[in-house]
Amino acid sequence: MPLADRIEAALQSAVGRAQEGSAPPRLASALHYAVTPGGARIRPTILMAVATACGDDRPAVSDAAAAALELIHCASLVHDDMPCFDDADIRRGKPAVHRAFGEPLALLTGDSLIVLAFEVLGRAAHHEPVRAAQLVLTLAQRTGCPRGICAGQGWESEAKVDLSAYHKAKTGALFIAATQMGAIAAGQEAEPWEELGARIGEAFQVADDLRDALGDRESLGKPVGQDAVNGRPNAVLEYGVEGAVRRLKDILGGAISSIPSCPGEAMLAQMVRAQAERLTPVAPVRSRA
Amino acid sequence: MPLADRIEAALQSAVGRAQEGSAPPRLASALHYAVTPGGARIRPTILMAVATACGDDRPAVSDAAAAALELIHCASLVHDDMPCFDDADIRRGKPAVHRAFGEPLALLTGDSLIVLAFEVLGRAAHHEPVRAAQLVLTLAQRTGCPRGICAGQGWESEAKVDLSAYHKAKTGALFIAATQMGAIAAGQEAEPWEELGARIGEAFQVADDLRDALGDRESLGKPVGQDAVNGRPNAVLEYGVEGAVRRLKDILGGAISSIPSCPGEAMLAQMVRAQAERLTPVAPVRSRA
Numbered sequence: 001m002p003l004a005d006r007i008e009a010a011l012q013s014a015v016g017r018a019q020e021g022s023a024p025p026r027l028a029s030a031l032h033y034a035v036t037p038g039g040a041r042i043r044p045t046i047l048m049a050v051a052t053a054c055g056d057d058r059p060a061v062s063d064a065a066a067a068a069l070e071l072i073h074c075a076s077l078v079h080d081d082m083p084c085f086d087d088a089d090i091r092r093g094k095p096a097v098h099r100a101f102g103e104p105l106a107l108l109t110g111d112s113l114i115v116l117a118f119e120v121l122g123r124a125a126h127h128e129p130v131r132a133a134q135l136v137l138t139l140a141q142r143t144g145c146p147r148g149i150c151a152g153q154g155w156e157s158e159a160k161v162d163l164s165a166y167h168k169a170k171t172g173a174l175f176i177a178a179t180q181m182g183a184i185a186a187g188q189e190a191e192p193w194e195e196l197g198a199r200i201g202e203a204f205q206v207a208d209d210l211r212d213a214l215g216d217r218e219s220l221g222k223p224v225g226q227d228a229v230n231g232r233p234n235a236v237l238e239y240g241v242e243g244a245v246r247r248l249k250d251i252l253g254g255a256i257s258s259i260p261s262c263p264g265e266a267m268l269a270q271m272v273r274a275q276a277e278r279l280t281p282v283a284p285v286r287s288r289a
Numbered sequence: 290m291p292l293a294d295r296i297e298a299a300l301q302s303a304v305g306r307a308q309e310g311s312a313p314p315r316l317a318s319a320l321h322y323a324v325t326p327g328g329a330r331i332r333p334t335i336l337m338a339v340a341t342a343c344g345d346d347r348p349a350v351s352d353a354a355a356a357a358l359e360l361i362h363c364a365s366l367v368h369d370d371m372p373c374f375d376d377a378d379i380r381r382g383k384p385a386v387h388r389a390f391g392e393p394l395a396l397l398t399g400d401s402l403i404v405l406a407f408e409v410l411g412r413a414a415h416h417e418p419v420r421a422a423q424l425v426l427t428l429a430q431r432t433g434c435p436r437g438i439c440a441g442q443g444w445e446s447e448a449k450v451d452l453s454a455y456h457k458a459k460t461g462a463l464f465i466a467a468t469q470m471g472a473i474a475a476g477q478e479a480e481p482w483e484e485l486g487a488r489i490g491e492a493f494q495v496a497d498d499l500r501d502a503l504g505d506r507e508s509l510g511k512p513v514g515q516d517a518v519n520g521r522p523n524a525v526l527e528y529g530v531e532g533a534v535r536r537l538k539d540i541l542g543g544a545i546s547s548i549p550s551c552p553g554e555a556m557l558a559q560m561v562r563a564q565a566e567r568l569t570p571v572a573p574v575r576s577r578a
Contacts, residue, residue: 018433018434018435019434019435020435021435021436022435022436022440022451022454022457022458023434023435023440023443024434024435024440024443024444024446024447024451024454025447026443026446026447027434027439027440027443027446028434028435031434075400079396079400082396084391084392084393084396085393085396101446102373102446103373104373104374104442104445104446105443105446107368107371107373107374107396108439108442108443108446110400111364111368111399111400111403111433111439112433112434112439112440112443114400114403114404115403115429115432115433115434115437115439116429116433116434118407118425118428118429119425119426119429119430119433121425122422122423122425122426122427122429123426125418125419125422125423125425125426129414129418129419129421129422130414130418132418132422132425133411133414133418133421133422133425134411134414136407136408136410136411136414136421136422136425137408137411137412137414138411139407140404140405140407140408140411141408143404144307144400144401144404144405144408145307145308145312145313145316145317145320145401145404145405146307146308146309146310146311146312146313146317147310147311148404150316150397150400150401150404151311151312151313151316151401153393153397154312154313154315154316154394154397154401155313156393157313157315157316157390157391157393157394157397158313158314158315162311162313165311165313168311169311
């Protein structure tokens with residue numbers, strides 16, 4: 001089965017179980033709404049690519065890891081869109097969860113998706129308890145505080161921001177989770193895979209900054225120009241458009257050279273190159289820098 | 290070490306790790322604020338009592354389970370107090386987290402505490418990976434959807450409420466987690482311990498209803514009369530004060546007789562009786578029923 005189909009099947013199976021039996025109907029609907037249709041599923045795709053490159057000897061464990069990671073990402077989008085953060089109307093081309101279902105259910109949807117991620121990993125222990133427990137620990141560390149996306153978002157409530165900690169946690173954490181969880185799911189050490197995840201995360205951040213600043217609303221799937229409006233750090237405001245594009249290419253080069261030696265090394269390098277093309281912004285753009 | 294001290298030490302160690310290194314300072318403060326000082330720590334106390342009754346052969350695993358369960362409970366209080374739910378000013382005798390730190394940090398505090406709970410269990414896998422993975426699964430099922438406290442809270446956004454599913458999920462779920470996680474931590478089967486948890490949960494709900502209706506603000510630690518104001522189901526509105534007190538005693542009797550055969554059976558029965566005395570409301574009361 002193609003990786004993309006495995007990811008969707010694992011996600012739908014997880015969400016389906018959360019909707020069973022005595023689930024309150026509106027919350028059950030909101031869970032599905034928040035997860036489907038997805039964006040590019042870039043984090044679980046990277047996870048699956050690393051697992052495949054490492055041999056993928058327990059596909060059920062990789063599937064669970066990929067679903068868990070994407071569920072955390074979807075949860076973070078639901079909570080980030082809420083009025084007390086971005087107050088976003090639109091996500092992935094349709095009304096944000098809090099607009100479609102109201103604030104109480106948006107809060108609960110995010111909470112439920114976080115919990116569901118760990119439930120999926122708990123079930124995978126049936127196949128491989130040691131790997132499942134390592135996946136739980138890695139995903140938790142990259143989601144919570146001090147090194148996860150919660151910490152990253154938390155920096156936006158500080159008067160004085162540690163920019164390096166902010167970017168690494170806010171965007172980088174789930175990419176590090178992606179590469180490390182892919183390795184763990186396939187029975188490999190996590191540590192050598194941290195750098196690849198960190199570099200992909202940096203590249204993604206610069207690309208996101210470019211799309212935000214250049215007004216590429218369609219591929220961003222959310223309102224543009226938000227960083228300037230909200231006074232958030234942005235690589236384009238810092239380096240200019242050309243500087244940011246150059247930086248993006250440098251980071252992706254570094255990512256490729258950081259790939260640990262493994263059976264699927266060449267395939268992984270190809271995947272990073274493909275993501276690089278996807279990430280580089282396309283015309284029409286209007287320069288703001 | 291007394292059980293209460295073990296619970297506090299495990300909680301403080303978990304929160305301490307979340308505050309390390311590059312944690313954003315205000316979020317780090319809010320995590321500690323949300324967990325300390327605690328309420329009665331009733332759920333982890335029940336968990337520890339069951340683990341002890343079952344032999345407690347891996348105390349580090351029981352400690353982790355107790356901390357994880359209380360972290361989920363604290364997270365649920367932080368989110369339930371937010372403006373989109375109860376909009377509560379006071380919790381455990383001090384300003385609620387969203388009043389003390391603002392809504393964005395309250396949302397992130399709840400999220401971070403949920404994640405921290407699973408991180409604590411992920412670390413316990415170092416001692417016992419199979420038990421740790423079972424603890425992850427049980428805690429997730431009793432926290433999320435369709436059978437956990439998220440589902441319970443979700444029923445409050447439905448026009449037509451399944452009252453049995455509502456109570457079982459909203460209040461019962463974490464008591465079932467308490468008894469089952471105590472058994473799992475000590476290497477026993479979880480299933481025989483569900484009924485004890487469910488009955489304690491029912492008793493707790495009736496006692497909470499009594500205190501809400503009778504205006505026992507001090508022991509409740511939050512505003513009273515909220516159920517009538519918010520149109521929520523309440524055993525006192527349903528059975529009257531005397532009927533609710535009678536029901537509380539019946540449920541606790543059932544709880545005691547449901548205790549599975551184990552080395553510490555008599556000690557557990559004694560604990561349930563002690564909780565019964567704690568739960569039964571005391572004067573001064575003003576009847577509303």
